[in-house]
Amino acid sequence: MTAATASAKNALLTWPRPASPEPAGQPLLEFRQVSKIYGTGTAAMRALDGVDLRISPGEFVAVMGPSGSGKSTAMNILGCLDTPSAGSYLFRGVAVETLSHDQRARLRRHYLGFVFQGFNLLNRTSALENVELPLIYRRAPRAERHARARAALAQVGLTGWEGHTPGELSGGQQQRVAIARAIVTEPSLLLADEPTGNLDTARSHEVMELLVGLNRDQGITVLMVTHEAEMAAYAHRIIHFRDGRVADDGRAGGPV
Amino acid sequence: MLWNALLLAFREIRRNVLRSFLTILGVVIGVASVIVMVTLGNGATRAVATQIESMGSNLLMIRKGQHMGPGQTSSAPAFDLEDTVALERDIPAIKSLAPSATDSITAVVGNASWATSVNGTDNRFFSVRNWTLERGRLFSASELSGGRAACVIGATVRKELFGPQDPLGSNLRLKQISCEVIGLLVGKGQSSMGFDQDDLVVMPLRTFQRRIAGNQDVTLIQVSIRDGESTERAKTDIERLLRERRKVAAGEQDNFSVRDMKEVATMLTGTTEVLTTLLSAVAAVSLLVGGIGIMNIMLVSVTERTREIGIRLAIGALEREVLMQFLVEAVTLSSLGGVLGILLALGASIGLADMLKVPFVFNGGIVLTAFLFSAAVGVIFGYFPARRAARLDPIEALRRE
Structure with a gap:
């Protein structure tokens, strides 16, 4: 490992994040011949087969593909929840597969935000406490935690709903709480796994507007899995997966 | 880290008040019965000693024959x-x-x-x-x-x-x-x-x-x-x-017997002490059973909260933080059980001592021991479920419905 990558790695794992902006010209994420193989021998299944991919800071990317195409596997690796079987995944120039379990957890804590299809909020826990959760793991002091969680909820238009539990909120509101939880840490990358999958059309468009706004105004890179072309149309770029490979990677003109 | 874990554990207990209460009931009863047994036992011992003292100090009783039991006739x-x-x-x-x-x-x-x-x-x-x-x-x-x-x-x-x-x-x-x-x-x-x-x-x-x-x-x-x-x-x-x-x-x-009342006192208090120990041991077993109850519920809780653990891991919780959270949760629960058990025991001991006409002897040592034991029960029986939670794979955990 060179001195440069070592210092990049250290910078990645320390908190607070270095004040430097996202490195210009350099991709935020890069897949170099990434393969993921489940099982061994004849039963081996190639979920990803030598994928090359570069995503620059500030992009809004939609990931599409039928089930079994490898898009979920790619998202797990991009989210640093999993590592490639072969090839390399670089996050801000650091090879994620060389990081330990705990180091990847710290990377998620400092740079990533997750939004899931099923919202995945803690039930019987207020919206405010749900949004605070990542800050607790980041050991933010109480006052700061409250202030930032309130600000994040305000950003998703939920001022006044802080004390409500998920059971008392509609699906659209729950997903907005989940988005607030994902952005409360000011992540570099927001990973959204079918964020509108459980919502009706009107709520879906609201959530998409919110994501577009976060991408445009705060420069958060958004990576979103969806199977609805209507939602994918909000992105700048659409990547299609098929049989573990990138089948199509094209610019898209969003309706915005 | 400990403070964080405590915060998370308290939130979790507050989220499930009824379940938490039922979980610790075993420990509450275990701790309470140990303390009640020891307190009443000490009281009985004290009562015997006091009574024998009131008969006269330095007292020797000389009787004919060898035995002092009632109804025993002797040809002496x-x-x-x-x-x-x-x-x-x-x-x-x-x-x-x-x-x-x-x-x-x-x-x-x-x-x-x-x-x-x-x-x-x-x-x-x-x-x-x-x-x-x-x-x-x-x-x-x-x-x-x-x-x-x-x-x-x-x-x-x-x-x-x-x-x-x-x-x-x-x-x-x-x-x-x-x-x-x-x-x-x-x-x-x-x-x-x-x-x-x-x-x-x-x-x-x-x-x-x-x-x-x-x-x-x-x-x-x-x-x-x-x-x-x-x-x-x-x-x-x-x-x-x-x-x-x-x-x-x-x-x-x-063909006569000389009894030192101190001897009799020692013998009688010895008997009540043995009984106290025995009953306390039985009560301690119930404390152990209470611990198993905690482990049981914690295991169920880990399974039930798999998805939640997945979320925590995804948003950046370290394995040891999840381990600590569940462990602290178990210890907090069992210590809470210990405190409730102590309060229950003090109330019950005062009432029972009055009913059984033995003095109420407060034993700080046994209260402390029972509390520490209940906390230890949390550590011992909470570790296994906590480790299980910490070792979950976030991808698998998130996929679970």
């Missing part, structure tokens, strides 16, 4: 007054002694009757056994030597036979004799062992021998030893003297 000859004179003269360690003869007799006053223990003795009896007069007087010299029918009664006899009336000057019928009440004894209090010291009638020895027993026997000699003298030594001296006087051949067993 009784003592007589000569023996008591010899004891007092030859053994300087003896401060005072009281010869007595006793029998269980039904006393009658008007329509009321009460079976009590009648003790024929003299005035020395009161000092040897630490009795004090509430009112009235002790026996006069003429009553003692003349074998007059005069008696001093204990608090229980007074209550049962006379009720609110003043017994002084009234007559008490014992078998064929009518006996004037001349003195009332200060009560020593009911004992926990079912043996009431205040249930007695005292009359002159001569009266008892002539008019009740019909013989010259002295069946019991109660001896008090001078302060600073060895009870052991005095006991040996008494035994030697009595063997000689009663012509017990060398190598033969004593």
